[in-house]
Amino acid sequence: MKDDEKRPGGERYAEDAEASAAREKEPGENGAERAAEGEARGGNGGRMARAKGVVKERGRLRESVAALVSRAGKAVRDAVYPEDITCDVCGAELVARTRYNLCAACTEEMPFITGHRCLNCGLPVNDEADWCMRCMNTESVYLANRSPLVYEGKARSLVYALKFGGRKYIARLLGAMMSDTFLSCGMEGEIIVPVPMTEKDEKKRGFNQSELLARDIGERLNIPVLPALSKTKDTAPQKELSGRARRENVKGCFSAAYAEYLAGRRILLVDDVFTTGATANECARTLLSAGAASVSVLTAAVTKPRLAVEKGEDGAVEVFDDL
Ligand SMILES: [Zn+2]
Ligand SMILES: [Zn+2]
Numbered sequence: 269m270k271d272d273e274k275r276p277g278g279e280r281y282a283e284d285a286e287a288s289a290a291r292e293k294e295p296g297e298n299g300a301e302r303a304a305e306g307e308a309r310g311g312n313g314g315r316m317a318r319a320k321g322v323v324k325e326r327g328r329l330r331e332s333v334a335a336l337v338s339r340a341g342k343a344v345r346d347a348v349y350p351e352d353i354t355c356d357v358c359g360a361e362l363v364a365r366t367r368y369n370l371c372a373a374c375t376e377e378m379p380f381i382t383g384h385r386c387l388n389c390g391l392p393v394n395d396e397a398d399w400c401m402r403c404m405n406t407e408s409v410y411l412a413n414r415s416p417l418v419y420e421g422k423a424r425s426l427v428y429a430l431k432f433g434g435r436k437y438i439a440r441l442l443g444a445m446m447s448d449t450f451l452s453c454g455m456e457g458e459i460i461v462p463v464p465m466t467e468k469d470e471k472k473r474g475f476n477q478s479e480l481l482a483r484d485i486g487e488r489l490n491i492p493v494l495p496a497l498s499k500t501k502d503t504a505p506q507k508e509l510s511g512r513a514r515r516e517n518v519k520g521c522f523s524a525a526y527a528e529y530l531a532g533r534r535i536l537l538v539d540d541v542f543t544t545g546a547t548a549n550e551c552a553r554t555l556l557s558a559g560a561a562s563v564s565v566l567t568a569a570v571t572k573p574r575l576a577v578e579k580g581e582d583g584a585v586e587v588f589d590d591l
Pocket of ligand 1: 375
């Protein structure tokens, strides 16, 4: 404290400190403090009172420096282990940077597709098979579908949360996975076209999830996104229909614009779920008629084909936009 008093302007500093310390006291304490102060102002005691203020102020400084250091420490910690980033599936805080916004447990349970795939729909098949059961007798005009996920378990929860829970940020997670699939499967695409909804349906939901996915993928892969397709015909829910009936039902319900941009281009069609491929096929047919050179399909998840006998027995309520 002696050092402080010797320092030029030290007294002034001490008085300021005293005053500010007094301002922060409770009213009761304040009165007593002021009385003691007045008494002390006379002689040696005045110095003591002022010194008391300096000590107090130093204490406060120490506290605020400690708070500052702790805040800085938190900032550094946050930069390395972002506290505000949570798992997109279960909400658990992520303790380390990950490729996707998923905790270790959800990553483990996420039905990622690895290994040998069906040449047409991209579903995992055993090493000897070229096609899955669904695609064995199906002809398609698109080159192939590829998806990072099988549509089950946690993948289904993700798509549901995006489409029906309005959690649009999930498009970023799925978009990251889909971009990785595009690259790892050596897919082609000069223009990305999202699968459209009818104007009425999109208004009802507030967004088209396929377009959100397309935009995210386009940004990541630096491929232009062109909403060239529109769905002009409303279709009734067709979840009970077989693949062939679904194909009949989507016939002629899309139309293509921007033919001058599509002409001679390799198109990447983007959708959320690949179910029977009826929608993808009809979109591809429309794009090819408009002059596109080829159409590849990239979806977030592909469903497993279900045997007719299994239908309705699992009790699951399924809502597919893919007819
Ligand atoms: Zn999780
Ligand atoms: Zn297949």
